[in-house]
Amino acid sequence: MISNPELELHPAKIIQLNKQREDKIKFFKAVLLDIFFVFYSILVLQRAIYYKFILQLKDIPFSWGEIGVIFIFSVMLGTIWAFTKTSLSCKLFGVAKENKTTKWTVEIFGWFLFNITFIAGWIITRLSIVDLFSSEGIRGAERIFGSLFRPEMGIFDDSLFAMIETIYIALLATLISIPPTLLLSFVTARNLMKDNKFTFAIYYVLRIILNFVRSIEPLIWAIIFSVWVGIGPFAGMTALLVHTIASNAKLYSEAIENIETGPVEAISATGANKIQIVWYAVVPQIVLPFLSFTIYRWDINVRMATIIGLVGGGGIGTMLMQYQGLARWHEVGLIVLMVAFVVWVMDYISAKIREAIY
Amino acid sequence: MMILKVKNLHKIYKNGTHALKGITFDVKEGEFLVIIGLSGSGKSTLLRCINRLIEPTAGSVYFLDKDITHVKGEELRKVKTQIGMVFQQFNLINRRSVLTNVISGKLGQLGTFSSVFEKFPQSLYDEAYKSLETVGIKEKVDERADSLSGGQQQRVAIARSLMQNPKLLLADEPVASLDPATSNSVMQYFEKINKDFGTTVICNLHFLSLVRKYATRVIALKAGEIIYQGLPSEINETWFKTIYGEEAEEVEIR
C-alpha cells in the first residue's frame, strides 16, 4: 500500500542538495557582478578620469574594438577574482570566504567604487559653482522671477481653457487606465501566479514588459505618440495612459502581494477554486488601496500632463512652450502661477479623499 | 473505521527547517484528537500537510482510505471540501458580512459564476443561518466580521467550516488568542460538533486543562517527532516535563 520509492528521500540529503544548488546560483550571480565591477571601473578610470580630467580632451576617442578588449579583459579578471571567493560580489551574495583578505578587498574596493563614481559624476555634469553665481545668470533669473509676479492677465481666458484641457487629459487617462490595470495587476502578482509553470511564465513576461514600459518616461511616450497619432491632447492622453497602466499595475500587484495570507488560506482550505479565492479573499483586501492609488495617480497625471504639453501633448504645457519660445515672460508668469495653483489644489483634494476612504 | 492515516510524514521547508520528522498515526472516525507541544514543535505544519495547504516532503496521508498525498487539481479540491479548518487568527474576510463569511465555506461546492455574482439559492442561506445557530450567533448575521469580538469571530469561522459538512475538522490552536472564559465556550462548540454531528476533530491546543476536558486521545509533538500518544488522563507530571521542558509549570484554565 505504501512505499513509493520517490518518497524514500533522506531529509538531510534534501537540505544539503537545496543549499548546494542555491550557492551555485549565488556564485554565478557573483561572477557576473564582479565582471561588471571590473568593466565599470576600467571604463570610468579610462574615459572620465584619464581622457577627460587628466588629458582634458574635448572629443573622447571611441572605438568598439577598444571597448571589446576591455570587456574581454574584464570577463577574465572578474571571473578569476570571483573564483578566489574573496571578491566584493562574493561577499554581497554571501558566498565569500570569511577571512582577512575578503574583509580588506570589500573595504578597499567598495571605497574605490564609490570615489570613482563620485568623481566621474562631477566631471560629467561639469559641476560649476561659477555659473550659478555669474552676474549674467542672476540677471536672467531676476527677469523671470520678476515676470512671475507681474503676470499678463490678458491671456487668462485662453490659459484657463488650456488648463481645463490638461485636467481632462489627466482625468481621462486615469479613468481609462483602471480596467486594464486591474487585469494586469492580478496576472503580475507573484503570489497568485507562482504555483503553476504556465501562469508563472505569463507573470514573468508581463513583468518584464511592464517594467520596460514604466521605465520610459511619459515625456518620451508623448513624443512617440505625437508622431504616431499627431500632436495634440490625444497624444498627451495616450502617453499618460500607457505610463499610468504600467505604474499602477505595479503598485496594485504589490498591494496584492502584501495582503494578509490568512483569509486566502482559509478560503482555499474550503476547496474553493482560484477565481473564488481571489474574489472572496483577495479583492476585499485591496479595494481601498486600489482606490487610493488611482486618485493619487490622477493628481500625478495633472502634473505630468502639464509637462507633456511641452512636447506637443496639448493643454497648458503646449501654451507655456509657445510663450516661452517667444520670450514673453509675463504670459509665462501667468501660466506658471495657474499651474502651481491647480497642482496645489489637486494635491490637497486627492489627499483629503484618500484620507476619507481609509 | 480509520478516517485518517498518516504514514512517515516529513516536511522540510525551503529554508531547510526539518519541521516534521517521520510522523505516523491513525485517527478513528468520531475521535477528538488533540495535538500538543511547544511552539515550533510542528503542530501547524502537521495540520497543513493533512489538508494539503502545504506539500509534505515525504510520506503519505490517507483520508477515508484514499491516498491524498499526491492528488491534484479538481480532485484535491474535492478532498478539501470534506476537511474543514479553523485557525488561531480566525482568518475571516474582515470587510465582509458575517453571512458572506459563512457562505464562503461552501465555495468548493458552488459554481464560479454564481459565487462571483453572489447568486445563491435560498437553501444556501437557510444552511448558513443554521450553521450560525449551531454556534449561537445568528443575530450577528449582517454585521461586518471585523466588528465582532475574538470569540465571536472564531464562532463565525466554525460556522464557515460547518458549511462544508466536513467529515474531518482541523483546528489550529483555535483558542490561543482568546481569554480563558471565551476559550472554554469556543471549545464547547467543537465538542458539540464532535458529539452531535459525529465530526472527527483534530485540534492543536496549548492548555492541558482543556486537553483533559475535551480530548478523547492526545498526541504530543516535540521537535517534529511524536513523543507521546495516549489518553489525556495518562499525562502525568513526568510526561508533562518531557513535553514542555523541565522549567514548565501547569496552568489551569477553566
Ligand SMILES: Nc1ncnc2c1ncn2[C@@H]1O[C@H](COP(=O)(O)OP(=O)(O)O)[C@@H](O)[C@H]1O
Ligand atoms: N513557512 C515556513 N518556512 C520555514 N520554516 C517554517 C515555516 N513555517 C514553520 N516553520 C518552522 O517549522 C517549525 C514548526 O513550526 P510550526 O508547525 O508552526 O510549529 P507549531 O505550530 O507547533 O508552533 C518551526 O521551527 C518553524 O520555525
Ligand SMILES: [Mg+2]
Ligand atoms: Mg502553530
